[in-house]
Amino acid sequence: MNQSYWQKTSKKKIGKKIETDIATDIVIIGGGLSGVALAYQLKDSPYQVIVVDKDELGSHTSGHTTAKVTTLHSTLYRDITKHYDIHQAYLYYKSNQQAFDEIENIIQKENIACDYQKNNSFIYTDDPNYVKDIQEQTDIFHSLRIETIHDENHLASLGLKNQAIFHPLKYLYKLVDICQKSGVSFYEHSEVTHIERKDDSFIIDINEHHIQCHYLVHATRYPFIRKGLYFFKLFQEKEYIDYIIEQNGKDSYLCVDQTKSYRPLINDDSLQITRDSKDWFAQDSTPIRGIPYIGRLSKYSNEFIIYGFQKWGMTLSQVAARLISDLILDKENPYEDLYACHYFSMSFAKKYTNKVWKNTKKGMIMNRFQNDPLITLENQDGMVTKVNGKLTAVYKDKKGELHFLTPYCPHLKCVVDFCKKDQTWTCPCHQSVYDAYGHLMEGPSLYSLKKTQDKS
Template identity: 30%
Template sequence: MSILNNGEGKLPDQLSSYWLKSTKPPSFPSIENDLQVDVVIVGGGITGITTAYLLVKEGFQVAVIEASTIFNGTTGHTTAKVTAQHGLIYDEFIQHFGEEKARLYYEANKEAAEHIAELIHLHGIDCDFKKEDAYVYTNSNDSIQKLKNEYEAYKRLGIEGEYVDSLPLDIGNIKGAVVMKNQAQFHPLHYLTQLVDFIKESGGEIYEQSVATHMDISEKPIVHLRNGAKITAQHVISASHFPFHDNRGYFARLHPKRSYVVAAKPEKSFPGGMYINAETPTRSIRSVNVEGEEVLLFSGDGHKTGQGEPEKEHYEALEKFAKDEFGAKEILYRWSAQDLVTDDKVPYIGCSNEDDKRVLVATGFRKWGMTTSMVAAQLMKDILIGKANRYKDLFAPSRFTADPGLKTMVKENVNVATNLISGKLNRPDKEIKDVKEGEGAVVSIKGGRAGAFKKMDGQLFIVDTTCTHMGCEINWNSADQTWDCPCHGSRFSVEGEVIEGPAERPLKRIDPDSIDYTTS
């Protein structure tokens, strides 16, 4: 099935998240006047909402602000696995950090999954919560030893699991798998909607279409919004995916990755369980109930943001996998997501500056945000109430791990420098007249570089392709119809508006009527 444009410069309905399409969360006003609260949380995804829920229970006066609408970011585009099995990670963590820290990482996420289950039971939340075993499998002899090493790590860390030679699932020629028992899956937005109701009932405030631009840090931090309003608080929590206030160089310590999801009806029966392969490209599988029918989510095919051209081929690869392995004939939904990875693969959660409780941050979840969001919420709540938390040092944003952190930082910064230089040297061979309806492309205008998108009705949008963050040259994302930066992952709409940070300012717009096409 082809990916089509609907003539409005947006993606068609089929290119949307099932979670968002099947949920009707409440809407909230934007902030128009100055506000003073105990805690302001920037970001209305699962981390921000969960943290607000825990803090209002502690008696804090809390305001959550969201730049667009709640749940509309990474949270609304997840695969929603509630698991401590974050790929093949535990053997690696033991090698890099030692057994104690690896065990802490597992126990933090195990406890987070249990807290989620407790909240669902406490509030009677109908969110399709279901216990499932989680598998990392391989079809390649090259990965068997990695799986066996991971199982040995499970045994050393006390993880309930086993190594198996086959799967309940008939998928290719399975060579082996490591299974983590009693994990779970759910509908994340049905779960969060109930937490939002509790926050409102407890006096918490939520605001949408309220863009935080910067912050003054004095005795009481002041968050400034794009419309001129200000929020004064005792504490500011950045739960906005990329930290909106980057005073610690997070842009150089976080690496943006995109991944893709297709929802399809399988022809053959599904035995249950959650699956992800050990190789690349990633193939992740779980089931979801869509209007009484079993549908499978196939996800993966990830790449660094702005470096996956042409992006629509990643959807096509997942669709082919669904068809070849499960006989899928109908694709119901397609969507993509972006998340950030730290240098050492452990999220940054806690005080942005040592033990200064005025500004806290939660970021770098490496596409495993369901349990990690609860880890973050619990840890930041404990910091604010002065309660000891044994995971504080593990996730501290101020930490530095030489191995593998230094190697990763050097590698990623070389990648950034390469893309910065190549983008400046690259001269597009397309001109504006070559751009078809429903298409976007980098074009040449009088020897310069620009980005052009033409709607189906012929309306033309032209932007300067220089990213407003640090000057890298953006690329066209053909799948999501956005302009993506290959250096630090900023993303912009066809009109040039910021979709993802670290960029704060929109791209410069170029008036099509101002261009002399005879010399362009």
């Protein structure tokens, strides 16, 4: 379910899982690109490093992205300038340009065959309502002396030369191989269920075993821990992607009004995003302050977080890897304050207030009053309704058999919705995703929806 083009066109090794107690120096929770890239940065350090993932390495956002390596992050520079200042926008650009260069150097140094190729990257619109957004960002880039290009085929556009595309899983799996040769250990199917601070160490519960470490890094895209209430400071969204056996040029295009986005593949095929896309979905987390959270959980803590890449995880994963490794190794990093976790922007948050409130209201309040007749449910569809007076999530499979589940997301007890398009249950509040039968696919929830026996 939800298998991407990248997963279909790469071959991974079967990983081991935690089966004993372990004492180590650094634990990285999350085997996506940010966690693996961080392990690569630390592989030659004096510290022993392990990476754990509750599923398989690269099986979530890193394996479902469109995989553009770029510093052109939609109109984010305009928003950062508006809600912070031009200096913050400049630092954001410089940090991502450094990360871009580092990714390219790693690929060349390690001779990684990951379909890496340069191209131009554009944002564009054909809607007059969005022209101003692109023009304002163009003006910001010019003030920062960033060279831009344009595509005359669209009403408004902004492009950068010498951006790139690659195969994210081929890149990730090769980094894993390199790290393993340097002594880094990777564990799959090893879900963290509890974290306790003990003196100057952390005790982590995984698969009924205890892992002790001095440094702890959360690289999970979205928090499953409740420290700092970060699940209130971010929100998640699905993005659907199609694989198309045709190509329309070698450049990448992102439509800022969400009409159509495109990026080529290495053969005569491409990935496209439209309102009707459905081949697979990616789950992205957006920080409502606008800038990702990358740094110490608290000022002097040895616990670190990496959250909120808002669709730009290929480049920002390397930003995070460099920054967190520098913090652990006591090296100066010029972008520490930009990504530090201690500040917030109420003005930026207003951009997302209506969307967050609408989702929360739906999950906490509106969905609790659903009571459509069960007889109206079609095959391969689901609904939340009353069954014998109890609110129940009901799925009807292609054979017409009914499956009954508790409708309450285990994370914070919001009531789920069914998405017929991808046959999943989704929590509106914080976007945990479950398959049609209630099995957990994406967090922050740690548990699946429970089956109920009341079918009378």
